Amino acid sequence: MKSLTRQILSCFLLFIGSYYANSQVKKIGLPEIRNYKQTDYNGGTQNWNIDQDANGNLYFANNNGLFQFDGSGWNNYTFPFPTVVRDVKVDKSGKIFVSGYQEFGYFLANSKGKLVYHSLAKFLLNKNKVNDIIWKIHIYNGEVIFQGFEKAYVYKNNKIKIINPFSRFQFSFQVENKIYFQDIAKGLIEYNEGKLHILDDTRTLNSTEVWGMFALPENKLLISTLDKGLFIYSNNKLTAWNTDANTFIKKNSGLGGVAINKKNIALNSVLNGIIICDQEGKIIQHINQKKGLQNNTILTSYVDNKKNLWLGLDNGIAFINENSPFSYFGSTYGLSSVYASVIFKGNLYVATNQGVFYHAWDIPFKESEFKLVEGTTGQAWNIQVIDEELICSHNRGAMIIEGGKSQKTLDNLGYWIFKKIPNRPNFMIGSNYSGFSLFEKKSNRWEYVSKIKGYTRSVGDFEIDNHSIWVKKDEHIYQFLLDKSLVKFKSIKIHNKLSKTDQGITSIQKIRNSIYFQTNNHFYEYSETKKQFYKDTIVNQLFKNIPKTNTIYEDGIGNIWYVNKESLNVLMKNEEGGYTNTIAPFFNLTQQLVYNKLSINTIDPENIFIGLTDGLIHYNSKSKNEYISKPKAFIRSFSFINDTVQFGNNANNAEKIKIPYKSNNEKFRFSTPTYENIENIKFSYKLSGFDDKWSNWSPTSTKEYTNLREGNYVMKVKAKNSYGIQSDAASVAFTISPPWYRHILAFICYALIIALMVYYTQVRIKAKIRKNKYYEKIEQRRLYLEKESKIRQEQLELEKKIEKLQNEKLKTQILVKDKELVTNSLQVVKKNKILNGIIQKIKDIDTNSFDESTKFQFTKINKSIIKEVNADHSWKDLEKHIKNVHFDFLKRLKDKYPTISPRELDLSTYLLMNMSTKEIAEIMNISTGGVELARYRLRKKLELNKKENLTGFLMSI
Known part of the structure; x- marks a missing residue:
């Protein structure tokens, strides 16, 4: 019976999910909502109308003019005079028709891509001059209709025709291929072939x-x-539309809306945001300020080319990503980080970091906050349905939840997860903060039995088979074997590798009811009989071309979810039993998944819940893939010094742009008109002629190049949307002219100048050669004369040297002669001394005894000796000669030492002549002691120290 109930519920959900998948607008959760504040686009607060061009650029009629948004940046265009823009429409030719107070016309790109305004109102005659606000613009059968309150103006073939109301127009509307006006006196009027029909x-x-x-x-x-409120007009009858949508509009005041996919209608309100209803008037979705809008007054709504919804607010702009398979339950629903979710007895239960919350699971899904399960405040790690009991793994224990509150706590320890023991249906094991605990089912209720002995460390997730409990912890796998009583482990084995080639173990997971051990996408099973791991071929083949994974999970319907580099992907199981690798839809969930706590709750293909760090996400895998389309890349502007080429609402120009060399600093701005998950859009660029390869992907939408050389360049840009899909490359070709000094004419001039210089050089060289030959002869003559002069000079110097040598030789000879003279003089002195001695001895001889003859002879000899002594003047001649020879020396010595005495001068001369002390003593007629004393006095007068040689000093003077 329970199984039948589940099948009926699944079929019902499948039908409802398929219905809403086809209608595209999701009832469950909120779509992505992005608000653009006034400061984002730097414009006025109110936005009155929205339109889109063929390239995807959006245009907003704003209080401060026309605003263009290309996905990367905003541009503002205004009337020639400041006024509000009330409506905007883009035709197929690229003209952007706008209207406002007393003005209407169109913007069109000029030759440089800049949007230039062309007024149409100025061509009206004074009597038809616009005096009120032009509220609406319609492009209809080749006509452009500008509707004001007093008149409507029809522009066609460069002519303007005027339509007058019966009394006064209010607003006008284009429904499919018909135009309707509201006349304040006649009601609704249809415009057809230039005429009005009531x-x-x-x-x-x-x-x-x-x-x-x-x-x-x-x-x-x-x-x-x-x-x-809302009315239905059918068969010429106007009746109130008594539906939920009508009740909402009556209560909150209506401001029009827009049809979505021909099956749903978005209705704007003054007081409470926007609702989306079906064609029966049932409200499918309600979005207001409480649910993410920045303002509750919706002035206009628009469906873009991706089936997404744009809102012009009373203050700002909003984007609603309706064309997405995802919807969110976040803070507006009272949820935070979600670790697990499950459906039980008509309620959706969610385990979060703040406790367990629940919400009624019915169709349509009521837009109310999740309620906290009483008694579960705190860290709720898991929520599971095991044998028709709802069990919460909480940091405060294992809890049984019933009727919106915690009815019973099985155990007060913190728990992570519970799993039943195969082949023992009445027992289950729970992992907790200090190991494992055993639970038994008694009287259809789970009861705590005891802690399993043998292991006391905290255990997170685990897998269990008929023989073992498997736990991945750190870099190892723990294999626990229970004994028959189930209350203790009989053995614990640690595995650190799967094979010799596959070291380490990344994850444990159950796939196809078997436990697999994985590292580097190599999958193994464990053989209980062989006690070893062995490779599996089926799952290995399945993950053969998939990047390395760190987390793998198989959901309830056989889809295999995996995470690589924190990005979620899934192998979707198809009807044939095969798998389709689905990656793109989940690119936007990167960085939002709860780290190491993957939460996937698959009810059926249309209802898949994924836990995020900031709430719960609903995913419909059967949703059409219209949201996954190839983006387009555009180079929006090309700026250089004193000029900018813009591309307005047209495609990039194919014509090559020429710019002067002085403007060789270029700046490019690029965009892609993709508005879903805009923060994940990235660009790559390459400047052919400068860059060798494409740049890395980056969210930056500008690139600047400086000091480019002259040449031909092509700027190429690619865009990648949030689903990882790349665009074709957009390109702009341009040429930088060379500077004047590198221009072709400059090079011709350079060639002529070089030729003239070569000719002039040749002439000059020939003249130089002739001149050089002349000067060479002169130089040779000069060198000859210089050489001859040098030889003469050398001869003269040689003669001087010879003369000097001769003088020196002469001096040497003189010194030798002086020495000889001194020696001879000394000998004479000795002789005289001897003779004086003889004379003295003769005087002592008594001559009285001599006879006269002898006495006469004796007297004669004595007189001869005395005469010889008196007649010898050699010593005086010697002194005179010495003073003459050494006159210069004596003069220098006297000049240098004025106090020196004549005797000291004589002594200095004798010392200079290298005479011995004995010789000096004999010449100076003093004792040798007297010579030493004289030497001592001379040294003192010459101020010589004891170490200095007196004779050497005298020779140096």
């Missing part, structure tokens, strides 16, 4: 303002008013 039974709308009209099946019109 619609019967619509004058009851004269007391209100019509803000929107939409097509319904069977030629019905849905009419939205400001304060009277």
